[in-house]
Amino acid sequence: MAEGRQVLVVEDEMTIVLVIEDTLLELGAHVVGPASRLDVALRLASEASIDAAILDVNIRGGNSYPVADILAERGIPFVFCSGYSDWALEERHRDRPRLTKPYSPSDLAERLLQLLGAGSNERSQ
Structure with a gap:
């Protein structure tokens, strides 16, 4: 389901970037x-x-x-990755998918596959 899909990674901690890249690959x-x-x-x-x-x-x-x-304006699904709890997110984004740091590569993979499944209709249009 993720084969060939393009995933934007916004993260400033290199150790986390490496885990994300490995998972995506x-x-x-x-x-x-x-x-x-x-x-x-x-x-x-x-x-x-x-x-x-x-998104970190x-x-x-x-x-x-x-x-x-x-x-959101472009209709592209995303997940926030943060050590903060839901209440710390800006209200307009509190309903968005979220992974709590630290998260495992399997949690990330599962969430990403959910996002891509939800976004598959938008890509085929």
Whole structure:
């Protein structure tokens, strides 16, 4: 289901980026980015061809909420990855999928496959 799919990764901790990249590669997905800074993440979210995204909430330059806004506007599914609880997320994004750090590669893979399944209709249109 993830074979050949493009997944934007917004994360500024290299050790976590490596885990995400390994997980995506095992699923056959392609990594877009990774973006560790807000300006790069905003550009990729606006311009790149992507099927889903994995967003760390806090990154260099701010937080990823503006990136999430762009993805939502484009109809691209995404998951927030954060050590914060739900109440810490901005209200407009509290209903979005979330992985709590630390998470396992299998949790990430499961969530990503759910996102891509939910987004498969949008890609075929």
